[in-house]
Amino acid sequence: MHSSAVFQAVNSRRSYSKVTALAPTRAEVLPLVAAAARVADHGALRPWRLLELRGDARDRLGAAFVAASVCEGVEALKLAGKPLRAPLLLAVIASRRVSFKVADWEQDAVAAGVAHVLTLLLEDAGWGAMWRTGPLVRSAPVRELHGLGDDEELLGWLYVGGVPADCKPGVRLSIEPEEFLGVL
Numbered sequence: 001m002h003s004s005a006v007f008q009a010v011n012s013r014r015s016y017s018k019v020t021a022l023a024p025t026r027a028e029v030l031p032l033v034a035a036a037a038r039v040a041d042h043g044a045l046r047p048w049r050l051l052e053l054r055g056d057a058r059d060r061l062g063a064a065f066v067a068a069s070v071c072e073g074v075e076a077l078k079l080a081g082k083p084l085r086a087p088l089l090l091a092v093i094a095s096r097r098v099s100f101k102v103a104d105w106e107q108d109a110v111a112a113g114v115a116h117v118l119t120l121l122l123e124d125a126g127w128g129a130m131w132r133t134g135p136l137v138r139s140a141p142v143r144e145l146h147g148l149g150d151d152e153e154l155l156g157w158l159y160v161g162g163v164p165a166d167c168k169p170g171v172r173l174s175i176e177p178e179e180f181l182g183v184l
């Protein structure tokens, strides 16, 4: 069982904080999005959407960060440059649908599930990805840039790019599963 491709992919998953300027094309990303949409989804509400940010859209996100902050001068320049750490950012948006049956938190769990599975699929396709948020993710300028509706919340961005040839190995320590799997 532990040699299955799925087990290996999940067990070796890691984030890439540094990526190269290469990015998957929209055509390459689309089938991964379709596959990620297969996560469990109570009522099949599809309570999520993604936005691609490439090129100067990343500068506009940097400007929104600065507008939402109290930073000036060098600090503002540093903040403005944060979205430039990857050539492609995929904004993850929880879009809550009106439902008497499915609570908001269940819908947010679906959106988060899509993002987790998508990072795994991106890695499986040879790309480096890292989910990032930051304190300004729910600020008004950032919300406005993404055109969020009243029933939407930004869950952050998957920073996506090429895996550097000299990247360091991942560092997450293994857990002791007995500690996490109780019995009632």
Ligand SMILES: Cc1cc2nc3c(=O)[nH]c(=O)nc-3n(C[C@H](O)[C@H](O)[C@H](O)COP(=O)(O)O)c2cc1C
Residues within 6 Å of the ligand: 013, 014, 015, 016, 130, 131, 132, 133, 134, 155, 156, 170, 171, 172
């Ligand atoms: C919702 C969410 C938001 C995150 N936001 C950040 C962030 O803003 N900055 C950061 O350094 N890591 C953030 N992380 C953690 C990284 O994505 C990553 O998991 C962490 O650096 C550990 O690396 P690993 O995934 O290789 O174990 C976030 C993770 C999640 C699930």
